[in-house]
Amino acid sequence: EADIYQTPRYLVIGTGKKITLECSQTMGHDKMYWYQQDPGMELHLIHYSYGVNSTEKGDLSSESTVSRIRTEHFPLTLESARPSHTSQYLCASSELGLAGVTDTQYFGPGTRLTVL
Amino acid sequence: SQKIEQNSEALNIQEGKTATLTCNYTNYSPAYLQWYRQDPGRGPVFLLLIRENEKEKRKERLKVTFDTTLKQSLFHITASQPADSATYLCALAPTGGFKTIFGAGTRLFVKA
Numbered sequence: 001e002a003d004i005y006q007t008p009r010y011l012v013i014g015t016g017k018k019i020t021l022e023c024s025q026t027m028g029h030d031k032m033y034w035y036q037q038d039p040g041m042e043l044h045l046i047h048y049s050y051g052v053n054s055t056e057k058g059d060l061s062s063e064s065t066v067s068r069i070r071t072e073h074f075p076l077t078l079e080s081a082r083p084s085h086t087s088q089y090l091c092a093s094s095e096l097g098l099a100g101v102t103d104t105q106y107f108g109p110g111t112r113l114t115v116l
Numbered sequence: 117s118q119k120i121e122q123n124s125e126a127l128n129i130q131e132g133k134t135a136t137l138t139c140n141y142t143n144y145s146p147a148y149l150q151w152y153r154q155d156p157g158r159g160p161v162f163l164l165l166i167r168e169n170e171k172e173k174r175k176e177r178l179k180v181t182f183d184t185t186l187k188q189s190l191f192h193i194t195a196s197q198p199a200d201s202a203t204y205l206c207a208l209a210p211t212g213g214f215k216t217i218f219g220a221g222t223r224l225f226v227k228a
Contacts, residue, residue, distance in 0.1 A: 043160075102165055
C-alpha cells in the first residue's frame with residue numbers, strides 16, 4: 001500500500017491569505033510532484049523535485065512555490081491566495097525512473113482548495 | 117509537438133460487457149506506458165504498466181495492449197461491473213526522458 005499523505009483535505013480561505021499545503025510520503029521516493037486539477041479536467045503538473053534541494057517548475061505556470069528540505073516532505077505554498085487558485089491539488093511521488101526502473105506515481109488523496 | 121489523445125467522450129456500457137478504452141500518441145518514443153484509474157475527488161491509482169517491447173499485459177479482468185507501430189494502447193476491462201465506473205488515464209514515459217505525461221482521461225460508466 002502506497003503511503004502518501006496530504007493535509008488539509010479541504011481548505012476554504014479568504015483572498016490574500018498565505019497557505020501551505022502539506023505532502024509527505026513514507027516510501028523513500030526521490031521524485032515528488034504537485035499537480036493541479038479542476039473537476040472533470042486533466043492533470044496539470046505545476047512543480048516537481050528530483051530529490052532534496054531540487055525543485056523544478058512544471059508545464060503549467062503557477063504562482064505557488066515549493067521546497068524540498070527532506071526527502072519525505074514536499075510542501076506547496078501560496079503567498080497570497082486568490083479565487084483563481086481554487087482547484088484540487090494532488091501530490092505524488094515515484095522512483096527516479098532511471099536505469100530501467102519505472103516512475104510509477106503514487107498519489108495522495110488531494111487537497112480541495114477554495115479561495116473566497 | 118508531443119501529444120496524447122484519449123477519447124474525451126464518456127464510454128457507457130452494460131454490466132458484464134467488455135469496456136475498451138483507447139490511448140493514441142504522436143511524436144513520442146515511449147519506454148513504457150501506464151494506465152491509472154481516478155475516482156471523483158481522489159488521486160489517480162496505478163493499474164498496469166506495459167513496456168515498449170511487450171505486446172500485451174494482463175491483471176485479473178484488465179488487459180493492456182501496446183502497438184508502437186500504430187502508436188496506440190488499448191485498455192480492456194472484461195466482465196465489467198458498476199464499480200469499474202471511473203476515469204481512466206494513460207501516461208507515457210518517453211525514452212530517455214524524465215517526465216511522465218498524462219492523457220486527459222476517458223470517463224467510463226458501467227450500468228447495472
